[in-house]
Amino acid sequence: MSKKKSANRYFLQGNEAVVEGALTAGCTFFAGYPITPASEISEILSERLPQVGGTFIQMEDEIASMGAIIGASLAGAKSMTATSGPGFSLMQENLGFACIAEVPCVIVNVMRGGPSTGLPTNPAQGDVMQARWGTHGDHPIVVLATSTVQDSFELTIKAFNFAEKYRTPVVLLSDEVVAHTRETVELPPREEIHIIDRIAPSMPPEWYIPFEDNSRGVPPMAAFGDGYRYHVTGLVHDVRGFPTQRPDEIEAFMKRLFRKITQGFNEIQMTKDFMIDDAKVAVIAYGSVARSAKRAVLDARDRGVKAGLLQLVTLFPFPRMKVEEVLRQCRAVLVPELNMGQISREVSRVNQGKCQVRKLNRLDGGLITPEQIMYELLKI
Amino acid sequence: MSKKKSANRYFLQGNEAVVEGALTAGCTFFAGYPITPASEISEILSERLPQVGGTFIQMEDEIASMGAIIGASLAGAKSMTATSGPGFSLMQENLGFACIAEVPCVIVNVMRGGPSTGLPTNPAQGDVMQARWGTHGDHPIVVLATSTVQDSFELTIKAFNFAEKYRTPVVLLSDEVVAHTRETVELPPREEIHIIDRIAPSMPPEWYIPFEDNSRGVPPMAAFGDGYRYHVTGLVHDVRGFPTQRPDEIEAFMKRLFRKITQGFNEIQMTKDFMIDDAKVAVIAYGSVARSAKRAVLDARDRGVKAGLLQLVTLFPFPRMKVEEVLRQCRAVLVPELNMGQISREVSRVNQGKCQVRKLNRLDGGLITPEQIMYELLKI
């Protein structure tokens, strides 16, 4: 990011940056239900979308919002919703529909504190495992985590790109700090931004087999009304989209669902590292906590600790390879989280005893501070 | 279990056994919404509950069902609901309320196949991680898994006992096979069954501090109408039950929520083992798959493999100690599951590189067979 003042420099809130990202990515449909701390996304899009010929609708609840964005996507739109914990819980059933019916869409969850109504105006990272496992039935899903306003812009675009490319719902986790913090961002010029659109069928309708496997594992997707009359269902289905109970068809389908994501690991599993090259102890962090971690790494280095940071940008599919590298290199890693330890479990899982894995958890409604992290780094 | 025919011998379906267990445990309130393969639980209870002075109500959906059982519990009843995946997804928000407001209740999830509507009449184990993480915000929860009709009876009672003792929702995972299989069970005489009731406050109302900590971490619970007028909320609250944003109060509360379960690990984390004493390879299984595993262990022993089975009866809090023992003792463990690998992740997590952890996953709607498991055991 250049320090030069430029025409593309803006002063934005995280939630505003999500909106800018979505519009840049080509989002033309948003359905949502207000909830702190995500409401600004709805509010701004309600003004912006009609300006670009898109559609905003406030639904009766989050279940309906999730249903509406799936419908919109099936009709050809890039669609999105935004919510926070309670609403995210309500979206889970229909989120599973998007997974099994392979409907691209983006769900932004601006995390707040606690289960249930909890701490509506405090930041937290309590919905990480929920984002992966919240809907019933095994399913693949992509989960990204933003840590700055700049990220919020860029990752929203990524979220749409992944959704369209892999025909999958993508969850973007934000939190109260990122969402409501206003900061200077620099938006790249439009032409420098890579936008991916879903692939439409190139064959005539008679030949179109809507859920047929191919090398990418991602069948082309026709929109309702485009002349490809096909069937979409939340039941496990055959390649034509019709319900099946044949074990061979079920297995082929379920395996493909997972495979299409696995094949994309290379580009999907994003991380950023900071001073990791010669690090002996590393912080593995994500979301707003990664910001504290960055500062803590600098402060720890000042005190002679060879610290580094691996920031997880993609949380799921869990960027195992990158994490394993760090685990191999370091004596110890610290996983600070605004929960009781969710990603730290994943780190432990892939660790296989290689390295000391420490947790730092904060649940009192405050953001983990650089001091807290540095203190732990000095202790290791 | 005695082979003698006796007065206590019954021929029951898994779902029927859940009903018998619930009534034995003292359940007097059930609210639910029909769904395959759990509907029999509703149907039978709609006949049985009024006979014992209890109440059955079919609500408009699963969200409402979950709300109603929380309300019923607050009014003093032991309450339960039963559902399958789609309904379980819908219950998540209110399930979180039960966690944070510490309302005892039992949720039976009879698992079926796939995300979304999936495979309604096939067995699966896809909701294991959801049971742990399905609601937003970090929270503790107890998850049990039944594998036989006998289990269904006994674990339903356990589920109520844990719920009442720890003031927590307890999830009992069943699956289509266990639910619909009819088999001979022997119900112990009532007087031999240990039933736990919640502890009511013994102090006068003026002294009652509804969410005050104590040695067990579980405050006594007054029922609405008993003269203790107090406040219950889904917001993070102080010891009196009123919303708070004070970091010290938030932290004390959240820590107690987790601590009360941690303190109960000894009795909550249940496992069963079979031929494990001298095993060199072990199967770690739960639910109906544990039945196949048992047979497979016998068959593998016949072929000279020193196999054993650790059956997880409690899935969460994950019975780490028992699993670690097995991991230390065995050369390899096999975790067969009707999903892409959920409990196997937990096993890997605690494994820390000690032992080879293998997965066996089946997603095609069929039950894993003894042959499949044995074949894997022979390969290791």
Add this chain to the structure above:
Amino acid sequence: MSEKDGKQESSKKKSGNKKKKFYDQLIFRAWCKSCGICIAFCPKNVIGKNEAGEPVIERPDDCIGCRFCEIHCPDFAITVLERGTEAGAGEHE
């Protein structure tokens, strides 16, 4: 194909009546589930029932072409055609 035979027979019998239109009733056996609706509601008792409960065209010439049977057959298993028009009988049965 007993219905068909019966039908043709009786059609000959009554063909002298002036202006009366005649109809063919075709039952697509593969789809018919013997629900009995066409049998019960035909205003002219055109359709009877065999011992297996299956519909049998008994009085084809009495048919007034009201199409009640056709639009009430839940399985699209019965077709009523004006005799002499594009029968398409081959498609059915």
Add this chain to the structure above:
Amino acid sequence: MSEKDGKQESSKKKSGNKKKKFYDQLIFRAWCKSCGICIAFCPKNVIGKNEAGEPVIERPDDCIGCRFCEIHCPDFAITVLERGTEAGAGEHE
């Protein structure tokens, strides 16, 4: 406590009127949010506004005890009592 003083003063003035009941209006400052409802709707303009927008009892003796102010105060901050009855003024203000 300026209202109180004003009140007592004016009560003396009009105490000769026969049969007329008098009322005390007590404002609990700690709870009053100066929303202006009591000021705007008092049918007798008993309550006025100071420069900070806070309600001030200006014509206590005009009060007819209709209690509009009392039941419309969203903050339970105003109490109307028949003069001479259990005032409990000490509790308030």
Add this chain to the structure above:
Amino acid sequence: MDHKGTKLIHKYLRHDKKFPHVWCPGCGNGIVLGALIRAIDKLGLKKDDVVMVSGIGCSGRMPVYVDFNTLHTTHGRALTFATGIKLVRPHLHVMVVMGDGDATAIGGNHFIHAARRNIDLTAIIVNNQIYGMTGGQHSPTTPYGCKATTAMYGHIEHAFSISELAVTAGASFVARGSVYHAQMLDGMLEKAILKKGFSVVEVMSNCHVQFGRRNQMGDPVTMMKRLKDHAVRIEKAKTMEPGELEGKFTIGILADVDKPVYTEEYEKIREGAKR
């Protein structure tokens, strides 16, 4: 004579699907499907422009069989998916088929809100007064006193009038028919599809397997006769005493009003917003 028969139906069926369909012998769902196809044919809609959305239930299986753009959603949520489709492509004719449980138990909220917003959808509710698919549990339209697998002592809840709910919630067009009155149904469906705004056609249907059997209403034929005997035309009902209508249901058009339609209103917003 305009051919309205089975041959017409076949033009719209997906012949690669397994027939006969899954419904029980004599189930009203097939009759409703027939009427819907005839109405679509009559109006000359292009198959490519028709979207059929359904929820979960016996009636939810309808889309599988027909050659439109078809979507089988989650239980109770069909209208929410349909809303998304319609807003993105307003020129599509979106028909939403739901069961009574689907539309008014779990889906009740979406139903009244789609009506309130006046989203231009055609909602067809197959009201068999029971949960057919899951085995005969009571639904919000199961009559007081009836038996169901979750009401074996006799149902103590009162039934919704789906159509009246739709009217109150704000639907532009509301009609109630029955599978016995299939011909009338054709006409109602045509009107409903043509109507700009949220249209509801409630179809009283029979489910002898899960409802009739337990309530001494016997087989499909007996149930069809019941529908015939218990239906009263709305026009006639107005001349009757409330007591006389006890246990009966009215058929006909309950509401047909013109008011701003969501998609058109939204288009105006777009016009205004594009400065």
Add this chain to the structure above:
Amino acid sequence: MDHKGTKLIHKYLRHDKKFPHVWCPGCGNGIVLGALIRAIDKLGLKKDDVVMVSGIGCSGRMPVYVDFNTLHTTHGRALTFATGIKLVRPHLHVMVVMGDGDATAIGGNHFIHAARRNIDLTAIIVNNQIYGMTGGQHSPTTPYGCKATTAMYGHIEHAFSISELAVTAGASFVARGSVYHAQMLDGMLEKAILKKGFSVVEVMSNCHVQFGRRNQMGDPVTMMKRLKDHAVRIEKAKTMEPGELEGKFTIGILADVDKPVYTEEYEKIREGAKR
């Protein structure tokens, strides 16, 4: 003179809670709370026998302040929790306080079903025509054309009539009042609490912060005046032309019928079942 004033209110407040309460200056929520307390006091209900349940929203904060059994549930679900309480302890008086969004957006389904089942609850809906707590997004009762933070171009949806919905869904008692008509409200609430069956009191309320401000209705006082000017007694409304009622709302009792109550019906089932 029967004391009906603030002193009475204080008997029911939780004085260990922080006062003044959280609501904005002049917010109608406090007026509703006052009316409810007066009604409870008038009826002489024991505090121990009163349960106050609420959802999430500004109105949802009500239970915190009063010394009853109080329950602050999840957004939209208050009636479901209340149903569980009532069925287990039918002698308790269960009052459910909801916002317009709470009761009829996310909670609309529970609302119509509680009405249909005729569960003996008292539902109080504080209708400020907006989502107050989350910052002024439109609610299902926001009037057509109004502005809201998610309807800055003017609202294109039509508003529910909450009370009419309740009537159609089957509530036993339905009344609409306003915070301006607070005295009348006391009486409505008393009737509603006494009524066996599902009772609804819709209270038109003011939210100048999130609704008034954006719609040129100014401060609390101006909004209260509006409530005064726009309210028409039901009796009077019947004599008026529909056109005259444009933009107005009616106050009074919309329904008051006697029909079997769920808890009593269920008790009969229990009697019959205990063989």
Add this chain to the structure above:
Amino acid sequence: MKGRKGKKRRKEQKGLSRYEIRLGGSGGQGIITAARIFAEAVSEHTRKFVCQSQSYGPEARGGASKAEIVISEEPIDYPKATKPDLLLAMNQAACDTYFSDLKSEGILVVDSSLVDQVPTSRSIGIPFTEIARKEVGKELVANMVALGALTCLTKAVSPKGVEKILLAKVPKGTVEMNRKAFRAGISAVKKLGDLDLPKPEEVEEEL
């Protein structure tokens, strides 16, 4: 379920202590009901353990339907049939699909009114549906005819024991019809003469 006990049990596991039955047909033929009655009779009237399971499509009606019964001296671990000792096929599809699983010494019983092609000579054909229609007057009770045959063929439990359960399970008005069908099934097997078939084990009746 401790290791030691397990070891002991393992030895007993040998031999014909486990007997598996599979019934296949189409939804609506009532095979699950038949299997359930049979299994319950075994559970109620013998000392054996029994486990009955089923699988079916998500359809309201139609579709394939399967029911299985495992009978054992021991508590039953795996609840499904892997190599059935007896396969009862109520239609051709069931016969075709499941025949390959049948134990080599297992017996195949088919409804000869609906199954034309039998894949083995070691099979017993009985026209259940026809018997139901002709002798009882209602095709619907073909499942009860099959139940009679099953009882008679397996000898896992006495006909009296099965009949007792059957009569308790069927709707009041249909008791006579069902009894008649059940007995017709028994007679049909008896007519076949002496069949030397493996069977679960001696019947220990305790009515």
Add this chain to the structure above:
Amino acid sequence: MKGRKGKKRRKEQKGLSRYEIRLGGSGGQGIITAARIFAEAVSEHTRKFVCQSQSYGPEARGGASKAEIVISEEPIDYPKATKPDLLLAMNQAACDTYFSDLKSEGILVVDSSLVDQVPTSRSIGIPFTEIARKEVGKELVANMVALGALTCLTKAVSPKGVEKILLAKVPKGTVEMNRKAFRAGISAVKKLGDLDLPKPEEVEEEL
């Protein structure tokens, strides 16, 4: 954000390149608006990076409210103030709660109309609320008076720059009133005479 680049940046991180401001008061006092305008002005009219955050209670109104601004030469990692260089307390509670966090050389600015007890002599008291009421006629704009003071005290951005943003952000009808309040805040500081205070850095105005 690669390691190498990070190392280089780390060196620059020294010195007073990071300047932290905290504003505390109660909900409804408008401190978040003030902070937002100030931060946006810094972002818009200087080359510095700025980050503005806040926290507040779940209440509609009332409750405590806090806003923070971090200004830096570098992209900002931790977005919250840890040791504020300047604390502006709009009421006693905010003063009491946050004073201990203040950097030792930091300055405390209080609304002397509402804060009676000041915990340090190194503090500047300006009666924002009183000024707003008396000079502008509306207490509501005390936040704008404070904004004026803040601008003048920190010198992070020119008053002109702030005023420009301010005028764009406030509702049409209130422009004059807000400008007046803002300027009153500036005058109030100027009246205090020359204060030798640490400030973020030279102002590079680019209006």
